[in-house]
Amino acid sequence: MIALIRSDLLRARTPRLLFALAMALCLAPFMSRAQDTTHAVRIGLTYQPGTKPGVIVLAVRGAWGDSLQGLIARDLDYGDRVEVIGLPGTPAASSLEGIGPGVSYPLWKSLNAAAAVQATVTSSGVHVAVHDVTGRKIVQVADFPLPPTGGSAEWRLAVHGVADEVEQWITGTRGVAQTRILFVRGGRVYVVDSDGFGERLISDAGLSLSPAWAPDGHTISYSVLGSRGWSVLTKDIAGGAARTLPSTTTGLNTTPAFSPNGLTLAYSHGDEAGTDLMLVDLAGGGPRRITVGHGSDNTSPEFSPDGRRIAFTSGRAGHPEVYIMDVDGSNVELLTPFNFGDQNYRSNPDWAPDAQHIAFESQIGGMFQIMVISLRDRSVKQLTSEGVNEDPAWAPDARHLVFTSSRTGVKQLFILDSESGRARQLTHAGGARLAAWSHSLGHGR
Amino acid sequence: MNARSLYAFSSIAAVLALGACHKKVAPAPAPAPAPTTAAPAPPPPPPAAAAPTNTGAEMASARDAARASLTAPIYFDLDSDALSDADRASLDAKVGILNASPGVKIRVAGHTDERGSDEYNLALGQRRAAAAKRYLTQHGVPDASIDVISYGEEHPAMDGHDEAAWSKNRRDEFEITAGADALKPAAQ
Numbered sequence: 278m279i280a281l282i283r284s285d286l287l288r289a290r291t292p293r294l295l296f297a298l299a300m301a302l303c304l305a306p307f308m309s310r311a312q313d314t315t316h317a318v319r320i321g322l323t324y325q326p327g328t329k330p331g332v333i334v335l336a337v338r339g340a341w342g343d344s345l346q347g348l349i350a351r352d353l354d355y356g357d358r359v360e361v362i363g364l365p366g367t368p369a370a371s372s373l374e375g376i377g378p379g380v381s382y383p384l385w386k387s388l389n390a391a392a393a394v395q396a397t398v399t400s401s402g403v404h405v406a407v408h409d410v411t412g413r414k415i416v417q418v419a420d421f422p423l424p425p426t427g428g429s430a431e432w433r434l435a436v437h438g439v440a441d442e443v444e445q446w447i448t449g450t451r452g453v454a455q456t457r458i459l460f461v462r463g464g465r466v467y468v469v470d471s472d473g474f475g476e477r478l479i480s481d482a483g484l485s486l487s488p489a490w491a492p493d494g495h496t497i498s499y500s501v502l503g504s505r506g507w508s509v510l511t512k513d514i515a516g517g518a519a520r521t522l523p524s525t526t527t528g529l530n531t532t533p534a535f536s537p538n539g540l541t542l543a544y545s546h547g548d549e550a551g552t553d554l555m556l557v558d559l560a561g562g563g564p565r566r567i568t569v570g571h572g573s574d575n576t577s578p579e580f581s582p583d584g585r586r587i588a589f590t591s592g593r594a595g596h597p598e599v600y601i602m603d604v605d606g607s608n609v610e611l612l613t614p615f616n617f618g619d620q621n622y623r624s625n626p627d628w629a630p631d632a633q634h635i636a637f638e639s640q641i642g643g644m645f646q647i648m649v650i651s652l653r654d655r656s657v658k659q660l661t662s663e664g665v666n667e668d669p670a671w672a673p674d675a676r677h678l679v680f681t682s683s684r685t686g687v688k689q690l691f692i693l694d695s696e697s698g699r700a701r702q703l704t705h706a707g708g709a710r711l712a713a714w715s716h717s718l719g720h721g722r
Numbered sequence: 723m724n725a726r727s728l729y730a731f732s733s734i735a736a737v738l739a740l741g742a743c744h745k746k747v748a749p750a751p752a753p754a755p756a757p758t759t760a761a762p763a764p765p766p767p768p769p770a771a772a773a774p775t776n777t778g779a780e781m782a783s784a785r786d787a788a789r790a791s792l793t794a795p796i797y798f799d800l801d802s803d804a805l806s807d808a809d810r811a812s813l814d815a816k817v818g819i820l821n822a823s824p825g826v827k828i829r830v831a832g833h834t835d836e837r838g839s840d841e842y843n844l845a846l847g848q849r850r851a852a853a854a855k856r857y858l859t860q861h862g863v864p865d866a867s868i869d870v871i872s873y874g875e876e877h878p879a880m881d882g883h884d885e886a887a888w889s890k891n892r893r894d895e896f897e898i899t900a901g902a903d904a905l906k907p908a909a910q
Contacts, residue, residue: 464876484876487841506871507844529848529872532841545845549852549870552845574845590842596801597842622801624839638839645838667839711840 330391332359332447335378339398341427345436349394351472352440352454355701357677357694359447362388382413392447396439405439407446417446430475437471438719453672455718458679459488459497460690460704461711466499468514471672471692471714473703479514487577490715491535498522498533498542509533509544511559524557524564532577536584536604543567543578543587554578554589556604567606580604581628588612588626588635596621599637612650613637623648625668631675636660638667647680649695660695670714679703681710784907789898791815792828792905795879796854798892800835803849805857813854816896817861818908825901829869830854833895835888836875847872854894869899 334350336342347365354361363373372388378395385393385408393408402423409416421439424431437454444452456471459479466480466488479488484502491497491511498511501519509530512519522530522542529547536543539559546555546564551572555564568575573593580587581601588601594611598621602609612635613623622640629635633652638645639659647660647669664684671678672692682691682700688710690703703709796809805813820826832851834843851870859865880890898905 486844486876502873502876505869529844531844545841547845547848547872549855552848574842574849576845577839577841590839592842592845597839622838624842640838 329358329360330447331362331389332392332394333362333373333376333385333388333390334365334394335396336373336376337396337398337403338378341432342396342398344428345396345398345403348433348436348454348472349396349440349443352437352452353394353444353447355454355472355692356444356448356452356674357697357699358444358450359392362390380408382408382410385410394443394447402435403439405443407443430470433470433474434718441717441719450674451717453674453677453714453717456673457494457715457718458670458690458703459490459499459713459715460709461486461488462704462707462709466497467709469704473705476704476706477514479512480510481519485510487532487711489533489535489713492537492539492716494715494718496535496539498535498544500531500533500544507531509542511542522557524555534578534580534587536580537582538584543580545576545578547574552576554587554606567602567604568609569606577625579626579628582630582632586628588628590624590626594621597624599623599626599635601626601635613639627670627678629671629675630673634675636669636671636678638669647678647693658695660693660698661700666691668711670712672714673717679712679714681712785903785905788819788823788905788907789902792819792826792898793896795893795895797889798850798894800888800892801838801846803846803853805853809854810857813857814861815908817858817863819905820858820863820867822906822909823901823904825904826898827867827869827900829871829897829899831877831895831897832870832872833877833879833891833893834875835891836878836883837888838875840875844872844874847874850892850894854896 332353334346334353337346350361350365353359354364363370376384378397380395390410393410395406395408397404399420402421404420406415406418408414419442421435421442423435426432434455440454441452444450454471457468458471459466459468461467464484465478466485467476468479469476479497480499480501485499488497488499495515496511496513498509500507500509506528507530509522509525510519511522525544525546529552531545533542533544535541541556541558543554543556545552551570552574553566553570554568554575556567557564568589568591570591570593573591575589575591575593578587578589585604586601587604588599590597591600599612600609601612612626623637626635626637634649635652636647636649639648641659644665645667646662647666649658649660650656660678661680661682664682667681669678669680676695678693678695679690680693681688685702688708689705690709690712691700692703693700794812796805796812798804820828830851832847832849834846848870851872855868855870858868875891878887878891879893880887
């Protein structure tokens, strides 16, 4: 019976089977793309997991073309998710010599590119097309408005936004180029673009520390030393006078942190009986104490992304450790309840935007290193080993971190990719420390 | 020397000594001896038989000694705000001076060495200052006479990245903020 059926199939169906098989093979790539609807923007570009696709950022003709090409290429490189082929400003740039802005799939393929970014200057900004090199077609295209002031800080920020969008098209994850970082140098608060450009003094006179971003991307807070103690100030980096938080005119008031909705400020308040964490509504009203230190010290609060928990440093165990608690002060939990390193000292937590990790600094072998703990399984990863490394602050992608490092001999800010371990130096002039990374600064400002 | 000359000399010395009081750490001008000693200055020849403890120069010298004792720093172990025996001895001397000088106010500034979290070190410096204040008030000095402030690691006394520097930076400093010219040595 089976033999009979098989011979029937062979005689009548083989040509159709072969045809069907051929069609299936041709259609398979399209079918897998159609199934991949959760990454709608990553149309047509699929990679082996764990690989970095090669990307060419083509030369850009027209006003500020070189800057456009350079900024987009460097932003993609700093994102650590793609391999930028012929990165401008490096020796590898010679591999793109003579290659114009026109389409040439075979040439790009020969350079091992999976994607090509083709930008054209327009009257209102820039037109960007991303090509799938293997598929030989444009997979995404858009027009981006840019400020007319080519080269200005505002223009650069807008171009960073273009690069972040292009990174999302290619990799599925938005870049973090369109962000800024606050830091302290020489006892003053500065702001700098994520690529190290445009350093600008923000604070007024007085020793100023611990700057923090509000979620609006332009209000900041920091602490200032006066003759009677430390106060917490808020200020708009776009301009205007700083405002002192009324509850912070006496005592030691430091380490402010905004809640994710921007409505509440947490800070540390110290008097002669110890240092405790306080919460205050920025719309008005008195502060509420949320830790009861009994003479111990509680500082450096940071909110979880959903605003419901706070991570902080506390010396209540006799030495500094990292704790987490509910925002009303209940359910305090020791986050770092293990002994490693030669002395118990763990501090300065920062909650990753993915809500799954907390970065902190830990003393190991007499030096401090940046650590990350997973909130899922409490596993700990050490991210640095060279010099003294402190004050980690996450980028919005929950992957990059800015921190203070002494590895060059002077405290400077470095940016680390927690996945690959690649570190780049952000600040060079003078010293820098106590960094805070903004949210994505899209939509102007 | 007759009484008139002695009187003239004492007046001049007193005026000179008062001038010295307004300088923060300047030693008393001549003819007073080195201010660290508590011995009364000998009057110029021929020595008078009058009691020496009331001369202007002696008062200036005693005031300088009191200032030096009151503003002497105390030091701490790593990550600690515990007072050592030496710290207590230094604070005991300050208690005596402050109790004898009701108009004097001081500010205790707590400091740390450079190691560890800059932010946590502000709290540690605060705790060190509070520890000194607590000792003083427990021994009768009025609370209102003493302010506390913390500089954390921000104002080191000594630059350097070794224990020689670090041990000099883990300290409380004492600054006279009012009534410096009302400073009196501790009652005998």
